Amino acid sequence: MPVLWAGGEDICFPTAMASITVDVSTGTLRRREDRTRCCLMMPTIFDTTGPAKSNVFSGGSVTDCWLKFHLSGANPGFTGSNRKLAGFGKSGGNNAICVGIDNFTGLLRIQTSTGATNTVTLATAAGSPLAASTVYEIAFHVASFGASGTATVYLNGTSVVTYTGNLVVGGISDLDQVFFFGIGEAFGASNNYFLSEFIAADEDVRSWSLVTIAPNGAGAANAWSNTYANVDEVANSDADVVVGSANNDQAQYAATNLISGSTSIAAVQVFARGNCGVSGLATLGVGVRTGGTNYTDDTAQTTTLATSTALFVENPGTADPWLRSEVDALELALRAAI
Amino acid sequence: MTISVTKVVAFAVVTDDAEVVPDPPPAPDINVGANAPHSPEYVALIGDWVTATRLGVLIELSNWVASNRPTVHINQCFGEKGWGDGGASAEAGVVSFEYDKLARKIRARIYVSADYPTIRVGIQTIAGVGRTGELSAQLGADTHTFTCTSAQNDLEQIFDFESVPAGWLSFFVNTEWLTDGSPGATAPQLLRLRVQDVSPDTYAMPEDYIPE
Numbered sequence: 001m002p003v004l005w006a007g008g009e010d011i012c013f014p015t016a017m018a019s020i021t022v023d024v025s026t027g028t029l030r031r032r033e034d035r036t037r038c039c040l041m042m043p044t045i046f047d048t049t050g051p052a053k054s055n056v057f058s059g060g061s062v063t064d065c066w067l068k069f070h071l072s073g074a075n076p077g078f079t080g081s082n083r084k085l086a087g088f089g090k091s092g093g094n095n096a097i098c099v100g101i102d103n104f105t106g107l108l109r110i111q112t113s114t115g116a117t118n119t120v121t122l123a124t125a126a127g128s129p130l131a132a133s134t135v136y137e138i139a140f141h142v143a144s145f146g147a148s149g150t151a152t153v154y155l156n157g158t159s160v161v162t163y164t165g166n167l168v169v170g171g172i173s174d175l176d177q178v179f180f181f182g183i184g185e186a187f188g189a190s191n192n193y194f195l196s197e198f199i200a201a202d203e204d205v206r207s208w209s210l211v212t213i214a215p216n217g218a219g220a221a222n223a224w225s226n227t228y229a230n231v232d233e234v235a236n237s238d239a240d241v242v243v244g245s246a247n248n249d250q251a252q253y254a255a256t257n258l259i260s261g262s263t264s265i266a267a268v269q270v271f272a273r274g275n276c277g278v279s280g281l282a283t284l285g286v287g288v289r290t291g292g293t294n295y296t297d298d299t300a301q302t303t304t305l306a307t308s309t310a311l312f313v314e315n316p317g318t319a320d321p322w323l324r325s326e327v328d329a330l331e332l333a334l335r336a337a338i
Numbered sequence: 339m340t341i342s343v344t345k346v347v348a349f350a351v352v353t354d355d356a357e358v359v360p361d362p363p364p365a366p367d368i369n370v371g372a373n374a375p376h377s378p379e380y381v382a383l384i385g386d387w388v389t390a391t392r393l394g395v396l397i398e399l400s401n402w403v404a405s406n407r408p409t410v411h412i413n414q415c416f417g418e419k420g421w422g423d424g425g426a427s428a429e430a431g432v433v434s435f436e437y438d439k440l441a442r443k444i445r446a447r448i449y450v451s452a453d454y455p456t457i458r459v460g461i462q463t464i465a466g467v468g469r470t471g472e473l474s475a476q477l478g479a480d481t482h483t484f485t486c487t488s489a490q491n492d493l494e495q496i497f498d499f500e501s502v503p504a505g506w507l508s509f510f511v512n513t514e515w516l517t518d519g520s521p522g523a524t525a526p527q528l529l530r531l532r533v534q535d536v537s538p539d540t541y542a543m544p545e546d547y548i549p550e
Binding site for chain 2: 006009199210212240242244269284305322
């Protein structure tokens with residue numbers, strides 16, 4: 001399972017939904033606008049909210065992994081930034097190994113953290129600081145996470161800093177979530193930075209990109225109340241919902257296509273934020289419709305809203321790698337069940 | 339009770355290499371005239387005819403169509419001089435090739451996109467009365483052959499190379515002279531060549547083609 005997890009919008013980080021600012025501005029050079037609908041930042045600082053965390057990797061914990069994300073900042077050199085950006089963590093706590101930005105210099109660095117006031121810098125890149133209003137591709141490779149491992153940060157595909165030694169933080173022995181961290185200043189302030197296009201994998205991710213597939217029309221069937229227009233928002237709205245009322249109610253929504261140039265498809269991952277009532281239906285199936293068949297992964301629901309997700313590293317109908325035509329034709333699928 | 343969902347979104351992890359044609363490998367080491375060019379501007383797009391017009395520019399493009407999709411590229415085309423009219427030996431550097439006496443060998447590099455793994459090659463040959471030859475076309479590891487018959491003229495042979503691996507591949511066309519004919523008769527030679535991806539669009543050969 002090369003791809004461990006891939007996402008880039010607020011519901012992909014369900015632990016910090018209320019703290020994430022979803023920036024949809026255009027022409028601001030904060031993200032790659034042909035592939036994304038938004039970029040993310042978290043104004044509140046780490047020790048008041050904890051990091052924003054992805055769903056736990058469905059394939060289990062890892063000790064060798066890659067993370068890729070895109071980064072853009074508002075000021076030359078990100079002056080004043082002294083923050084963790086994103087990295088890997090372990091469910092059940094805030095322990096993380098991550099990419100950060102050095103205070104005042106704007107240089108990337110490798111850090112570990114158990115909490116806001118317990119950040120340790122393992123190594124800092126040399127060279128020039130990052131420039132403002134430029135979308136950078138950051139890749140982070142953790143090899144042999146443990147007492148004798150190696151962590152490397154790549155900037156636009158080129159290694160800029162490596163640390164070999166003890167990577168262990170907070171006693172964790174493996175990693176199973178993507179974390180991204182708060183910036184500590186309000187949205188629109190001078191030192192904002194923005195993250196987008198997160199991909200976690202157990203192989204080199206530097207040649208990969210993320211393309212958003214968003215609902216944009218009616219699908220093959222819809223037994224749920226309301227339409228795709230109630231679940232297509234960029235910044236999540238809990239007040240705007242679709243509802244499945246009977247066991248095995250199915251709903252599908254047509255979705256946007258890949259962009260020009262997308263060829264090999266390593267994975268498709270679907271996210272849905274939902275919950276259930278106090279009794280009755282308690283399972284949400286999330287997935288895709290491809291080749292005329294629905295494929296959904298079931299997740300038990302509670303009365304608290306949470307994100308359910310399904311990762312398809314191959315077309316579930318053919319058991320072969322996804323073809324571009326298949327991804328363009330797929331529909332996003334929901335299923336309600338007992 | 340019910341299941342409620344507030345938002346649905348998906349993401350695809352992709353590579354973005356479809357529109358990036360890598361640099362071709364170094365030119366093949368073949369026997370070409372000292373003045374034979376291999377400049378990068380000699381790049382054919384799909385469906386273009388490739389013709390020889392004169393020695394020193396052994397392969398030159400005609401009918402440049404910029405709007406063609408650049409999914410198949412021909413680069414670094416080289417030809418080996420033909421046998422000349424009537425079987426007479428041609429002297430390198432002085433013989434001009436007519437449009438209908440392209441060459442007896444072609445070597446080229448063809449770039450194949452992963453999106454279009456079926457490549458169609460069209461080759462026209464010409465042979466005088468009594469002259470026959472065997473033509474072979476090789477793309478990558480796959481080879482097609484046919485016999486160029488006596489007095490054959492302007493007949494286009496079409497070869498489909500299927501499941502061609504993506505990337506730059508060597509492409510060879512070769513003719514072997516099988517039988518002599520009447521003195522003065524034209525030896526079997528390549529007349530014209532073109533390369534086109536087949537999928538997913540329909541391949542249409544011009545039926546009203548008139549040699550230049």
